[in-house]
Amino acid sequence: MPRDIDQPLQIVPSWNAYQAACPTRLMLNRIADKWTVLVLGLLETETKRFSTLQRQIGGISQKMLTQTLRGLERDGLIARTVYPEVPPRVEYAITPLGKTLVGLLAALRVWSETHIEEVQEAQNRYDKAEQQALSAETKGVRVIRF
Numbered sequence: 001m002p003r004d005i006d007q008p009l010q011i012v013p014s015w016n017a018y019q020a021a022c023p024t025r026l027m028l029n030r031i032a033d034k035w036t037v038l039v040l041g042l043l044e045t046e047t048k049r050f051s052t053l054q055r056q057i058g059g060i061s062q063k064m065l066t067q068t069l070r071g072l073e074r075d076g077l078i079a080r081t082v083y084p085e086v087p088p089r090v091e092y093a094i095t096p097l098g099k100t101l102v103g104l105l106a107a108l109r110v111w112s113e114t115h116i117e118e119v120q121e122a123q124n125r126y127d128k129a130e131q132q133a134l135s136a137e138t139k140g141v142r143v144i145r146f
Contacts (some may be wrong), residue, residue: 011086030075035060035068040094043078044102047093091107 017024030036038057042048048056054065069092072078077098084091094102 017033030071030077031101031105036072037109039068039072039092040077040098040102040105041109043092043094043098044106045090047081049089049091053092063132070099077110086100 005121007020014020015024016022017028035057036083039053042053042056050065051067052059053069054062057065060068069078069080076095079093081091081093083091
């Protein structure tokens with residue numbers, strides 16, 4: 001008789017990001033990071049060196065790029081190759097796993113670029129209403145927002 005018939009059925013629990021201890025939350029944190037979106041977007045089509053990535057991503061510090069690249073490498077989304085040269089040449093490339101993610105991230109980037117004016121208008125309306133409420137409260141009027 002096969003051994004696994006005698007064993008109780010072991011059901012692998014499905015992941016649930018709404019549970020506090022679920023490790024998928026770590027991936028959501030990685031994916032939601034703006035630097036991740038930008039790095040993977042640049043690596044989607046070609047391998048790049050650190051200095052090229054830093055030059056192409058405006059505003060990223062060397063420290064933040066290093067942290068982002070290490071995290072992406074640890075998660076298996078990019079691969080780091082060190083060539084035995086003097087000085088050593090290091091290149092970063094997207095992995096097959098990373099390629100499964102870039103389309104989703106590109107959609108978020110494109111959505112952001114497409115709708116930024118609407119978001120800014122909403123922010124301006126909100127800020128203006130907040131300022132008016134604050135101004136009214138300083139004049140003794142209590143404003144309740146719903």
